[in-house]
Amino acid sequence: MFDLKTRILVVDDMMTMRKLVAKALKEIGFTDITEANDGIQAWQKVTEANPPFGLIISDWNMPNCSGLDLLKRVRSDGRFGKTPFLLVTAESEQSQILEAAKAGVSNYVVKPFTAESIKEKIESVYKKLTA
Numbered sequence: 001m002f003d004l005k006t007r008i009l010v011v012d013d014m015m016t017m018r019k020l021v022a023k024a025l026k027e028i029g030f031t032d033i034t035e036a037n038d039g040i041q042a043w044q045k046v047t048e049a050n051p052p053f054g055l056i057i058s059d060w061n062m063p064n065c066s067g068l069d070l071l072k073r074v075r076s077d078g079r080f081g082k083t084p085f086l087l088v089t090a091e092s093e094q095s096q097i098l099e100a101a102k103a104g105v106s107n108y109v110v111k112p113f114t115a116e117s118i119k120e121k122i123e124s125v126y127k128k129l130t131a
Contacts (some may be wrong), residue, residue, distance in 0.1 A: 006054035027098025
């Protein structure tokens with residue numbers, strides 16, 4: 001499992017969803033959680049973060065810059081390209097899942113979710129990193 005002090009960025013245009021994800025992360029035991037309200041603000045926080053984020057959890061559907069666009073931006077930058085990235089989506093369309101996989105998503109969480117389901121996805125991502 002990730003160190004519970006890992007810096008996590010939670011990105012969602014809906015404050016309620018950001019709070020739900022942050023609450024789930026706190027229930028798991030994470031303590032260093034930053035929020036952004038869209039992909040543009042998230043990218044700014046990613047580039048300015050010191051130390052860098054150890055995990056990004058982003059909603060897929062957002063105005064200005066979608067979670068998929070943010071993922072592509074993160075993956076294309078050598079400084080952050082290996083940062084674990086979870087997409088949160090209401091979509092379970094096979095084509096979208098394939099598109100996210102091609103873009104390099106670490107895993108995805110389908111809404112509605114529980115703290116336990118987020119924990120399972122995070123643990124799965126960590127296992128891939130340390131395998």
